[in-house]
Amino acid sequence: MTVLFSRKCEYALQGVLYLAQNRQRGNISAEEIATDLGISQDFISKTLQGLVKVGMIQSNRGKMGGFSLARDPESITLLEIVKIIDGNEAFENCVMGLPQCHSDSPCALHSKWQPLREAAQAMLSSTTVAQFEPSKTEVIFDR
Amino acid sequence: MTVLFSRKCEYALQGVLYLAQNRQRGNISAEEIATDLGISQDFISKTLQGLVKVGMIQSNRGKMGGFSLARDPESITLLEIVKIIDGNEAFENCVMGLPQCHSDSPCALHSKWQPLREAAQAMLSSTTVAQFEPSKTEVIFDR
DNA sequence: TTTAAAACGGACAGGATAATCCGAATAAGA
DNA sequence: TCTTATTCGGATTATCCTGTCCGTTTTAAA
Numbered sequence: 001m002t003v004l005f006s007r008k009c010e011y012a013l014q015g016v017l018y019l020a021q022n023r024q025r026g027n028i029s030a031e032e033i034a035t036d037l038g039i040s041q042d043f044i045s046k047t048l049q050g051l052v053k054v055g056m057i058q059s060n061r062g063k064m065g066g067f068s069l070a071r072d073p074e075s076i077t078l079l080e081i082v083k084i085i086d087g088n089e090a091f092e093n094c095v096m097g098l099p100q101c102h103s104d105s106p107c108a109l110h111s112k113w114q115p116l117r118e119a120a121q122a123m124l125s126s127t128t129v130a131q132f133e134p135s136k137t138e139v140i141f142d143r
Numbered sequence: 144m145t146v147l148f149s150r151k152c153e154y155a156l157q158g159v160l161y162l163a164q165n166r167q168r169g170n171i172s173a174e175e176i177a178t179d180l181g182i183s184q185d186f187i188s189k190t191l192q193g194l195v196k197v198g199m200i201q202s203n204r205g206k207m208g209g210f211s212l213a214r215d216p217e218s219i220t221l222l223e224i225v226k227i228i229d230g231n232e233a234f235e236n237c238v239m240g241l242p243q244c245h246s247d248s249p250c251a252l253h254s255k256w257q258p259l260r261e262a263a264q265a266m267l268s269s270t271t272v273a274q275f276e277p278s279k280t281e282v283i284f285d286r
Numbered sequence: 287t288t289t290a291a292a293a294c295g296g297a298c299a300g301g302a303t304a305a306t307c308c309g310a311a312t313a314a315g316a
Numbered sequence: 317t318c319t320t321a322t323t324c325g326g327a328t329t330a331t332c333c334t335g336t337c338c339g340t341t342t343t344a345a346a
Binding site for chain 1: 262
Binding site: 001027029030031045046048049052059060061062063064065066067 | 289290291292293294295303
């Protein structure tokens with residue numbers, strides 16, 4: 001079991017954060033990301049392709065190609081990444097899995113879970129990938 | 144995807160809460176639980192059997208048999224149920240799935256996730272199944 | 287123009303979890 | 317004692333998610 005997100009979503013978060021952290025280096029190949037993060041190249045590649053489709057990141061084929069952020073890092077929240085990959089389930093579904101449970105017909109645990117759900121959503125929506133870029137004054141070494 | 148727990152764990156929570164809610168009726172059959180909760184009888188049965196093994200609930204075979212709480216409802220926390228079924232992963236693992244992430248070598252998101260993790264654990268450990276028993280003054284109708 | 291490096295796309299394999307099936311053991315009540 | 321209702325246990329099947337494979341397309345550089 002993962003904690004809260006699917007594996008694919010975990011990789012998407014790791015991958016986009018990696019792109020933010022290495023933004024000044026331009027295109028980053030799936031191979032480099034996969035090697036550095038210790039995950040499957042094919043899988044992270046497919047996952048990032050999904051983010052390319054919705055315009056969050058860019059890709060370039062061919063030699064010297066790779067992935068890079070397509071938008072202002074300030075505008076990309078972690079919540080957006082999660083919702084693209086996993087959808088809204090983690091924030092909408094009942095924590096006990098009861099299909100009838102909603103705010104208008106809450107399960108026995110609903111009121112206790114609600115603040116946690118909201119806190120998680122608030123954290124993810126207030127965190128942008130810009131917060132993971134290296135600071136501008138920091139010296140960056142080439143690989 | 145489930146929210147935070149495995150299906151099996153969700154069913155365990157639902158099942159034990161059902162036993163608490165119907166405690167004064169004695170043995171409750173897996174068939175009744177499954178029908179009322181709209182889930183698989185075989186699956187909830189196996190799941191509850193696991194809780195019998197660790198002494199949290201009791202079972203009785205044969206006619207008029209079924210399941211019931213084996214301990215004081217005040218002593219059974221939701222966290223205990225979760226840990227029996229799903230273990231500690233949801234409270235220990237990195238929310239982004241990074242295997243190296245621990246409090247001593249935290250990932251970029253660690254400090255932001257930590258309070259949520261702790262809040263969830265606090266909620267689950269402070270909630271006992273006794274809180275789901277029908278109030279003593281409430282009139283209970285037989286089925 | 288050739289070569290190498292990269293994303294892309296589709297199909298397929300593997301594994302874990304979820305769910306089902308069925309027979310055996312057990313116990314209550316007629 | 318017989319029948320019925322129940323848990324128990326093992327085996328099997330189904331499903332979804334994860335991961336792999338491989339050929340195609342694209343592009344930069346030699």
